[in-house]
Amino acid sequence: MKTDIILCGVGGQGILSIATIIGEAAMNENLYIKQAEVHGMSQRGGDVQSNLRISSEPIASDLIPKCAADVIISMEPMEALRYLPYLKSDGWIITSNVPFVNIPNYPELEEVNQALAKLPHVVAVNIEQLAKDNGVPRSANVILLGAAQQALGIDYEKLEAAIRRVFARKGEVIVEANIKALAIGRDAQE
Amino acid sequence: MKKLLLGDEAIAQGAIDAGLSGVYAYPGTPSTEITEYIQGNATARERGLHSRWCTNEKTAMEAALGMSYMGKRALVCMKHVGLNVCADPFVNSAITGVNGGVVVLVADDPSMHSSQDEQDSRFYGKFAMIPTFEPSNQQEAYDMMAVAFEYSEQQCLPVLMRVTTRMAHSRSVVECADSSRQQNPLNYNSVAANWVLLPANARRRNDKVTAQQAQLEADAAASPYNKFISPASPVGEKYPLGIIASGIAFNYVNECFPEGCPFPLLKISQYPLPKTLVRQLLDSCERVIVIEEGQPFIEEQVRGVFESQNILGRLTGELPRTGELTPDCVAAALKADSAQEAAPSFNSQLVVPRPPALCQGCGHRDVYTALNEVLKEYDNPRVFGDIGCYTLGFLPPYKAIHSCVDMGASITMAKGASDAGQWPAVAIIGDSTFTHSGMTGLLDAINENADITVIISDNLTTAMTGGQDSAGTNKFEAICRGLGVPEEHLHVVVPLPKNMPEITRIIREEINYHGVSVIIPRRECIQTFKRKAKVKK
Numbered sequence: 073m074k075t076d077i078i079l080c081g082v083g084g085q086g087i088l089s090i091a092t093i094i095g096e097a098a099m100n101e102n103l104y105i106k107q108a109e110v111h112g113m114s115q116r117g118g119d120v121q122s123n124l125r126i127s128s129e130p131i132a133s134d135l136i137p138k139c140a141a142d143v144i145i146s147m148e149p150m151e152a153l154r155y156l157p158y159l160k161s162d163g164w165i166i167t168s169n170v171p172f173v174n175i176p177n178y179p180e181l182e183e184v185n186q187a188l189a190k191l192p193h194v195v196a197v198n199i200e201q202l203a204k205d206n207g208v209p210r211s212a213n214v215i216l217l218g219a220a221q222q223a224l225g226i227d228y229e230k231l232e233a234a235i236r237r238v239f240a241r242k243g244e245v246i247v248e249a250n251i252k253a254l255a256i257g258r259d260a261q262e
Numbered sequence: 263m264k265k266l267l268l269g270d271e272a273i274a275q276g277a278i279d280a281g282l283s284g285v286y287a288y289p290g291t292p293s294t295e296i297t298e299y300i301q302g303n304a305t306a307r308e309r310g311l312h313s314r315w316c317t318n319e320k321t322a323m324e325a326a327l328g329m330s331y332m333g334k335r336a337l338v339c340m341k342h343v344g345l346n347v348c349a350d351p352f353v354n355s356a357i358t359g360v361n362g363g364v365v366v367l368v369a370d371d372p373s374m375h376s377s378q379d380e381q382d383s384r385f386y387g388k389f390a391m392i393p394t395f396e397p398s399n400q401q402e403a404y405d406m407m408a409v410a411f412e413y414s415e416q417q418c419l420p421v422l423m424r425v426t427t428r429m430a431h432s433r434s435v436v437e438c439a440d441s442s443r444q445q446n447p448l449n450y451n452s453v454a455a456n457w458v459l460l461p462a463n464a465r466r467r468n469d470k471v472t473a474q475q476a477q478l479e480a481d482a483a484a485s486p487y488n489k490f491i492s493p494a495s496p497v498g499e500k501y502p503l504g505i506i507a508s509g510i511a512f513n514y515v516n517e518c519f520p521e522g523c524p525f526p527l528l529k530i531s532q533y534p535l536p537k538t539l540v541r542q543l544l545d546s547c548e549r550v551i552v553i554e555e556g557q558p559f560i561e562e563q564v565r566g567v568f569e570s571q572n573i574l575g576r577l578t579g580e581l582p583r584t585g586e587l588t589p590d591c592v593a594a595a596l597k598a599d600s601a602q603e604a605a606p607s608f609n610s611q612l613v614v615p616r617p618p619a620l621c622q623g624c625g626h627r628d629v630y631t632a633l634n635e636v637l638k639e640y641d642n643p644r645v646f647g648d649i650g651c652y653t654l655g656f657l658p659p660y661k662a663i664h665s666c667v668d669m670g671a672s673i674t675m676a677k678g679a680s681d682a683g684q685w686p687a688v689a690i691i692g693d694s695t696f697t698h699s700g701m702t703g704l705l706d707a708i709n710e711n712a713d714i715t716v717i718i719s720d721n722l723t724t725a726m727t728g729g730q731d732s733a734g735t736n737k738f739e740a741i742c743r744g745l746g747v748p749e750e751h752l753h754v755v756v757p758l759p760k761n762m763p764e765i766t767r768i769i770r771e772e773i774n775y776h777g778v779s780v781i782i783p784r785r786e787c788i789q790t791f792k793r794k795a796k797v798k799k
Contacts, residue, residue: 079716082476082616083618088433091433095266095433099264100265101434102434104434105266105367105433105434105435106432106433106434107432107433107434108431108432108433109268109431109432109433109733110375110431111291111292111294111295111376111431114620116619116620116651116654117619117621118616118617118618119615119616129304132513132514132516133513133514133517133589134428134429134432134434134510134513134518135428135514135588135589136589137517137588137589137590137593137600138590138606139605139606139607150612150614151616152612153610153611153612153613154610155767156606156608156609156610157606157608158606159606159607159608160607161607167793174616174619175614175615175616175617177614178614179612179613179614182611183612187610187612191608224567245370
């Protein structure tokens with residue numbers, strides 16, 4: 073198997089935690105992993121992305137070529153559109169539909185939603201509302217991961233186990249909140 | 263033992279496992295995570311390895327040399343422009359030579375994701391006659407650390423290890439040793455005459471190091487990290503194309519040819535550039551393309567002054583002249599099948615840039631608000647900025663600074679402008695940048711009582727790189743007094759909206775005072791503040 077994933081959002085939205093969970097699940101399966109991250113200046117509220125590649129065969133490049141990504145996972149709807157040139161013709165977009173407006177010229181939300189709706193495989197979820205309604209306000213990013221599970225082609229149980237390992241040292245309450253968030257995301261995609 | 267590590271972390275783990283005794287560094291993207299990893303590592307703590315941040319790259323490089331002189335292994339880490347700051351000890355470290363192994367790790371930032379230029383550190387290695395390693399992936403970076411320390415001790419020279427952003431900040435599974443080599447004991451094998459660079463000693467050492475270069479090149483030719491890879495199926499007499507790929511460029515070439523590269527491929531990860539391997543490639547191919555991350559370092563050497571028509575690369579337009587390599591631009595240069603497949607299916611015209619900005623609640627915001635309010639009362643005020651989060655004050659809504667060149671330049675440039683007749687001339691510099699390179703400039707200004715106003719915007723941390731300790735915390739008033747700033751022109755304020763009347767009054771008074779004054783707005787970085795609050799919970 074080989075899955076190329078672009079994780080994106082705005083600096084501070086928690087895309088690296090999603091990457092950590094997927095990476096942990098993949099490493100446990102003895103898969104090859106490459107994950108290019110963005111550190112430094114753009115983390116201050118700028119657009120950020122991470123290229124995550126997992127494969128049963130060795131991976132050469134740390135970066136995903138254009139038209140090669142199987143999945144775009146985005147914490148923000150306009151940011152999902154930013155990486156469209158990297159998406160395969162049959163690739164999936166799993167995105168939050170809540171805009172993060174920290175620039176004066178953010179496009180009309182209606183137009184962003186229409187652009188997303190035109191694409192063949194899109195799951196758009198209001199992860200922040202779901203997180204609040206279900207009492208897991210800090211786990212919106214894991215809800216998004218749950219919604220992406222099928223597109224990622226990683227077994228649900230394996231992501232669950234990875235969450236347990238990644239959050240273990242933060243205590244049982246946080247582990248359970250994230251397990252719950254993953255299930256909410258899975259159910260939201262259906 | 264398998265670990266999922268950033269390139270930076272693989273380097274750090276590799277150094278610890280190679281028997282490191284100390285890391286010396288100043289934070290700088292994309293190199294910061296190396297030192298942070300060592301600071302948090304259990305073995306490093308148990309062994310009491312030195313890992314505190316240094317005031318700047320020059321103090322770091324010199325401390326590492328001191329450790330090496332005593333026989334122990336030291337690692338120095340910095341971003342590419344940091345090598346300019348420590349160029350003096352770096353270049354001279356080849357002339358003194360080393361005793362315990364020294365690895366100078368420099369992380370270059372092509373495409374300038376977080377930098378002011380895209381200088382290529384391999385030029386420094388060549389010019390200082392220091393052997394240079396350039397790993398192609400995280401595993402190689404880990405493995406190379408042990409090799410580099412050993413080679414450094416064997417050759418009595420420091421080793422320059424050059425990585426770039428994508429290596430430094432990309433994670434991969436790395437097979438690590440189960441245990442770490444012991445540290446070197448203290449030893450006194452070094453020869454004092456080598457370390458005292460009086461001309462007579464330096465001339466002798468310079469001859470020795472110059473003569474050593476042939477051996478270094480022979481070692482590079484024999485290095486397992488430099489590989490000549492021939493295609494499985496040979497063609498007639500000459501191949502139409504050969505490829506030289508250095509460092510991570512090697513991966514992009516392999517990405518283009520999933521079934522195996524159809525051309526002879528020379529992978530370079532150790533310098534001096536081994537001419538025998540290059541000759542072998544040139545002899546078997548009609549044309550050769552050089553693919554390297556950064557500036558055309560190999561390409562210029564191979565083309566030579568006569569500009570061979572058969573050497574392709576960044577200088578001939580096959581690859582972009584500047585900027586980071588991508589699998590896409592390499593595929594286009596190699597006319598690989600994947601290049602044809604890369605016509606995007608989707609695109610959107612709606613997307614607008616989202617530049618970084620000062621955080622909500624950041625004290626620098628209040629400083630710029632106050633400064634702008636006062637400066638609109640003057641004709642042609644000029645504000646000399648510096649390197650840090652507060653460089654973002656250039657962007658709207660503040661548009662508050664008129665320069666940003668290098669660490670510490672705000673104060674000295676304000677002084678130069680004042681010497682030229684500019685008034686008001688204001689310098690704005692962060693706390694960590696001030697101790698890194700601003701103090702000496704302030705002394706110049708004080709010695710001439712320059713008509714400048716210096717704002718040291720103190721957020722009690724090195725914020726831009728993620729909140730590392732700042733060398734001068736709690737010492738700024740004492741430093742300024744010690745350098746000679748008059749007590750009545752040294753002020754500390756708290757940058758909060760409620761203090762605006764006081765802050766604007768002080769800035770105005772000090773601009774109107776025709777001499778050096780220092781204003782220190784002090785409030786903790788909102789990011790480190792939030793992080794601490796979270797930990798307390």
